[in-house]
Amino acid sequence: MRVVGPGAQPRVVLLGRLALYGAGAARLHEEIIAVTAIWSEADRDKKPLAALGVRGEETTLDQLREHCERPVNPRRRLSPGSVISQRDAHDLEPELRQRAEQRRMEVARDFGAAGRCRGARSRPAARRASDRIAQAERSIDRNQLALPGIADAERRQQERDHRHWRTRLVEIEREIQDEPARVCASYEIRATRLEPIGLVYLWPHSN
Numbered sequence: 001m002r003v004v005g006p007g008a009q010p011r012v013v014l015l016g017r018l019a020l021y022g023a024g025a026a027r028l029h030e031e032i033i034a035v036t037a038i039w040s041e042a043d044r045d046k047k048p049l050a051a052l053g054v055r056g057e058e059t060t061l062d063q064l065r066e067h068c069e070r071p072v073n074p075r076r077r078l079s080p081g082s083v084i085s086q087r088d089a090h091d092l093e094p095e096l097r098q099r100a101e102q103r104r105m106e107v108a109r110d111f112g113a114a115g116r117c118r119g120a121r122s123r124p125a126a127r128r129a130s131d132r133i134a135q136a137e138r139s140i141d142r143n144q145l146a147l148p149g150i151a152d153a154e155r156r157q158q159e160r161d162h163r164h165w166r167t168r169l170v171e172i173e174r175e176i177q178d179e180p181a182r183v184c185a186s187y188e189i190r191a192t193r194l195e196p197i198g199l200v201y202l203w204p205h206s207n
Contacts, residue, residue, distance in 0.1 A: 001200050010039040011060045011202040012049065014092040018100045020107060021191040028189060029107050032197075033099050035092045036060035039201065049091040063202050085199050093196065100194045108189045115187030116180075130172045133165045 013036050020029040036057045037049040052060060 001198065003200065003202060008204050010204060011063065012037050012039045012088055012092070013060060013064055013200040013202070014089055014096055014196065015198045015200065016096045016100060017193075017195045017197050018103055019193045019195075020104060020189045021193070022186060022188060023190055025191070028111065028187070031103065033096060033103065033194075034061060035095045035099065037088075037092060039088070044087075049088055051092060051095040060202065064200060089196060089199050096196065097194060100192075104189065104192055111187040111189065112184070115184040118183050118187075127172075127176065130169060130176075133169055133172075136161075136165060 013034055016033045016035075018029075018031050018033055019027060022028045034057070036052045038052065038056070039049065051057075
């Protein structure tokens with residue numbers, strides 16, 4: 001797509017969608033990555049486009065945002081014309097992939113830290129649950145249940161509660177051992193997908 005931008009130089013923006021997936025194909029993260037360049041027709045057949053640095057990229061993206069924030073005007077949107085978009089995308093795609101890999105590494109680092117933090121917090125929560133069950137068990141007088149006058153229904157319910165609590169205590173002990181690793185694994189990036197989604201040209205009014 002080619003749009004009229006506020007700058008004095010033709011610029012091009014390659015947009016890609018980065019999606020990161022965890023276990024069971026759960027989508028953990030998604031973002032749009034942009035690579036920008038100054039576009040020139042001179043020596044275009046011989047010289048590939050060069051991605052801009054941080055300063056030039058900010059200028060380009062600011063111009064694109066300025067265009068998008070204006071009221072829609074069909075006259076500001078032009079057809080690609082003689083722009084060789086496939087070649088331009090090919091020139092900028094290596095930089096797009098490099099930036100996507102850098103972001104993948106950054107997100108994986110942040111997710112790893114978050115997973116370790118949440119995993120560590122799971123143990124105190126499990127121990128508190130274990131303490132509550134132990135306290136509930138201590139509140140039951142096993143000798144009293146055997147006394148005459150205790151309704152059969154109440155006795156059976158108490159017995160069921162006792163069996164459930166004993167089973168739950170075993171499960172909690174297992175969770176205390178296994179839950180931190182399980183939580184960490186849920187934050188682990190298992191698959192990456194990078195999809196180029198568009199090429200935008202910012203064309204000066206004078207061109």
